[in-house]
Amino acid sequence: MILLKVAGVMHAIKKNKVAYAYIAPFYILFIIFGLFPMVSGFALSFFRWDGLGSMNFLGLGNYINLFNDSLFWKALYNTLFIGIIAHIPILLGGLILAYILNSDLIRGQNLFKTIYFMPMVTSAVAITIIFQNLFGNNYGLINYIFGLFGKDPVNWLGGDGSFIKVAVIVMFAWKWIGWNMVIYLAGMQGIPQEIYEAAKIDGASHTRVVFNIVIPLLKPIILFTLIQSTIGMFNLFTEPFVLTGNNWGGGTNGGGLTLMMYLLNKAPQGGNAYGYASAIAYVMTFMIVCVAFILNKVMNRNEVKGGM
């Protein structure tokens, strides 16, 4: 049975061999530089290895230790907290800004697009240093403004560690709003003008246009940006790390400890426990896939219900 199937596949390949030859380079390179590392990385997560010495088989040991480690759960909590809260301004802000730029209310579209997109392509370390000054305890701009209103200064990056997340959320949102805005803008420009005009004739206000027309039509694009920023959320490392002064513990009481910081602390930057780091990486991958799956389901379900 299998032989017949294989023969069938071989026959199909033979028939279209030119086509296969053309796409072969991609697949060969993918197998070497994409698939092989993925599979061997997964295999590595079942071992303990320091990159240079012997490989010690642990079975599910790494995963068990991982789920028993309270710091992993704290990192997960911090990452999800920062990510979910930051997504509110990222989504809403991105949509609203894109809508405003798309309408005729503002001139100089390209200038604004560039300005809002800059945080995404600027060095994260450079940005974080500036924000570190902004959120500074004694000389920070935010505390200075607080002082003008008679409020006590807040120790954003220290104290008991609970405000570090606020600074990280602000930075994360600030970075991703521009990216989202540019993509939504492109999407909105793809919506035919007639639909906007028809809505206007029907007397729809701007809010109704956004919520009842633009968003449903942008669903696939919103899904795309959501997955992108979810991956960005799981990769969050540089901002909290530099904000807390290159502290692997994520600052006081682990307030700024994110999953990626927890991973990099194990390997390759803070140590050389490559097997364990690999296990963390695959747990994170699994979470991203789950999130993407759920988002996909949610988006498509609504579409069927809405029905245009």
Add this chain to the structure above:
Amino acid sequence: MNKAFWKKSMGIILAFVLAMTTLAGCGGDSGSSSGTPITEEEAQDIAAAVDEKPTEISGTIEVSGWPSGDDAFEAAMAGFNEKYPNVDVELVFTDTTSHHQALQSALVAGSGATDVAMVEGAYISQYRDSVALTDLRLLGADALADDFVDFKWEQAISSDGERLVAIPWDLGPMLYYYRTDVFEEVGLPTDPYEVADLMSTWDGVLEVAEKVSIPGERWFLPSAAYLYQWMFINRDYYDEDLNLIIEREGDLEALEAALTVRENGWDMNVDMWSGEAYAAYSAGTCVTVAAGSWFSGFLKTDIDPEGAGNWGATELPGDMPATNWGGSFLVIPEQSDNKEAAWAFVKYMLATAEGQNDMFRAVDYFPAYEPAWEAEPELYTASDTYFAGQSPNAIATEIASQVPIVYNTIMDVTAEGYLYSSFNAGAEAGETPEQIRERLRTDIEAATAELKEQQIQTLRDAGLWE
């Protein structure tokens, strides 16, 4: 008939071309990776060539690291090329984090490493057992052992004591820096020995803290946590059985003093490397800070270039023992195919007085090579106009010879961060010194559990762990 023939041959040629271009991408490095360890014979030949036939050594080598290493090498390059005229050196420099990541990857992958690489003191424990680094003992490094400061030399030896993978470059003898202008303003002595005397007790320290601080305007330290952290700055967190050593002589008194400083608001409660702290150092609103002697270079070039005459340096307060912060190494990966030139470079730069002193003059990296201090004593005792005529290097030299040997592990870097954050968390929660110490112990053990297992495995591979 013709058409079919051409089609077929075109198909074959096409497939051939595609295959070659694809394979070319992955086969390119086979020329430069010769990861087989050198034999004793080869090593002896190399050592002889470097010592006796310097003009015959030729080729181009790549040296990688992070600033200001490049400035240092450039300053000493003229001297190097005088002795080894046929060696060309290419400097491949980036930031510390990227450099170490690239080095780790290249060593694990077996190719892509440069001929000589810098390794920071904090990370040496990750590299010292590496078989991907040349054993410099084969090249005759043992003859240099007595010329280097003990505790630095020991850090570069593998766990089983058999191999030496790196040569130490510099030290960071801990100095306590203070603003002489502010001290004078509030009526405190400014001479380094008088200051050391006054601040040798915690009461003295608190007295100074109170005098110099103006609430909301001027502070004694960037963070009170440092009064405790300096006791661990030598990175001797673990003993050879990997037990965490939390207790230090006088630690509870130090914590008590630190808590007092924090309660009275005499510290800025920020990280000493933050933008705020840097601004405060130059403005004179953060009056004291402690760091390795390389901090003198930072002050002069980066933090407070206009501040000549306003700074002084002395020993650590609170009667703390002489200690050291940092200091890097140079390693030669086994992959290098010009180990002659690489060893010539390492030996000249780090194991000659001219090399080390040229670099010291340029970037203030205090040599771990003792003959360098004796070769140009004026360099190390000269009064420094920046430091109001004091001589911090003389004090650093005294301290350097007293620093004890430590046992480094891969958990050190992680443990370090907790010294700062656990103190802050404890201070915030109103804990007592004993409670803070226990909190620190729990935090470090929780965070380094997995790394400790890895370290045990590495030691087991070296045959040092049952």
